Amino acid sequence: MASLITVENLCKEFNGIPVLKNINFSIDEGEILGIIGRSGAGKTVLMHLIRGVDEPPTSGKIIFHISACNKCSHIDLQSKTGDKCPKCGGELVKVDVDLWAEENRSMKRRIMTRSAMMFQRTFALYGDDRVIENVMHALSDINYPPEKQVSRAADLLDEVRLSHRMMHIARDLSGGEKQRVVLARQLAKEPFLLCADEPTGTLDPRTAKIVHEMLHESSIGNHMAMLVSSHFSQIIEDICNRAIFLEDGEIKKIGDPKEIIDTFMKDAADDEIFEKGDLGDELLHAKDVIKRYITVDRGMIKAVDGVTFEVSEREIFGIIGTSGAGKTTLSRIISGIIEPTGGEMNIRIGEEWVDMTKPGIQNRGRAKGYIGLLHQEYDLYPHRNVLDNLTDSIGLEFPKELAMRKAIITLKMAGFNEDKSREILNRLPDQLSEGEKHRVALAQVLIREPRIILLDEPTGTMDPITKIDVKHSIMHAREDMDETFIVVSHDMDFVREICDRAALMRHGKIVKIGPTEEVLEYLTQEEREIMSRPEA
Structure with missing residues (x-):
């Protein structure tokens, strides 16, 4: 399989403090490479450098092995060298590009148009627009023919299994659905590389599994290389071809995902023992709390329906x-x-009980x-x-x-x-x-x-x-x-x-x-x- 990216002796410092130290690895065309490591290991910094965003590396190289049209700005995989350009009919010529070299700024911009990134907490959607309109915006950004945008957007939503939500307003989707719209928008760019930085970090496990399946299928269906970091170690084992264990900015091991995860998890044992909590007096008391919403399409919604409970000092x-x-x-x-619509939410401050449901600086304002x-x-x-x-x-x-x-x-x-x-x-x-x-x-x-x-x-x-x-x-x-x-x-x-x-x-x-x-x-x-x- 042809190589897409080679990372050579990559180093990055912030204020003189090393964050990445002599990183060396490669990614093949269509390969899914996982990165696992604890917070602060350097995963996000590495992804940003490969994507070409933020500040340049302190030293080292990120080399993209691609083909470029000799007549227009189109670029493609290096395995397409010698083929006709799908945009203008010119010839695709083999090129190796040092992404962060000053003389390659123009080529860097072209590479960035064929790579994409999904972040862990940013859905980056037009919240007031419909789902299909969000995908069409992405197609407009790459100058996709206007008369074909609706059909292409519908195809992309089919690909991420979201056709049943295409007319929904984006802000009304669940977290997992929003992330699948993000994926459809990224696929609109026809990327040969997708960097997915903890793309399901805030989702529940079942929804996260669906999104990871989408990523896996998209990689295979589009021959798209993927660099994915995740704290869902089982998912890295399931969908990645290889994995990297990153620790304190250094690659400790690279290879089979299961072996990498086993190495990483050896440090995840928790041996510290805590005493059972010695709870104090009641600190919060909720009584018959109700919250109702009126909606046009669903009528009365009882979001909270007569809830009563208490919490004591020092309780978790x-x-x-x-x-x-x-x-x-x-x-x-x-x-x-x-x-709330009704009920009480009392919190004890000193020796006084304050009802959070009542407005004013001596009530809710004081307790907040x-x-x-x-x-x-x-x-x-x-x-x-x-x-x-x-x-x-x-x-x-x-x-x-x-x-x-x-x-x-x-x-x-x-x-x-x-x-x-x-x-x-x-x-x-x-x-x-x-x-x-x-x-x-x-x-x-x-x-x-x-x-x-x-x-x-x-x-x-x-x-x-x-x-x-x-x-x-x-x-x-x-x-x-x-x-x-x-x-x-x-x-x-x-x-x-x-x-x-x-x-x-x-x-x-x-x-x-x-x-x-x-x-x-x-x-x-x-x-x-x-x-x-x-x-x-």
């Missing part, structure tokens, strides 16, 4: 359920983002300041460094020395060791891995010293080792700071390991509440299939 309380069960709506009521929320679609301030994101950007005023001290303490609680905490203080968010960004976002919540922290899908984009770090950060925050956590998650393994109690929601109601293991035993087989992660 889980809220679980499949998509549409009402857990996200309930979490937004708890955090004060939305107002003591509730920290980390949503799965969190945002950091892109142009402020980590220190500023933890202090100035969220309105906390500390003298510089105290700010650094407080930031380091909080970053350690969020899963960083002290050396790493000091190392990243002056980095911008774009210089962090996705897992590191998540932990900084958690630190941004912790530094406000809330009484209750609500975590929405806290492990969605994390590799197994980073998940252990986050588990430890939550347990240490409970032990060291007397923090109370409410965890909304589809990751049943994580819920089992960390939660004292859990509540199972179905159709807006809590149908089972109690010790976590008892609640998990109450799941139906369908719920288990949806919410259980693939075996690693």
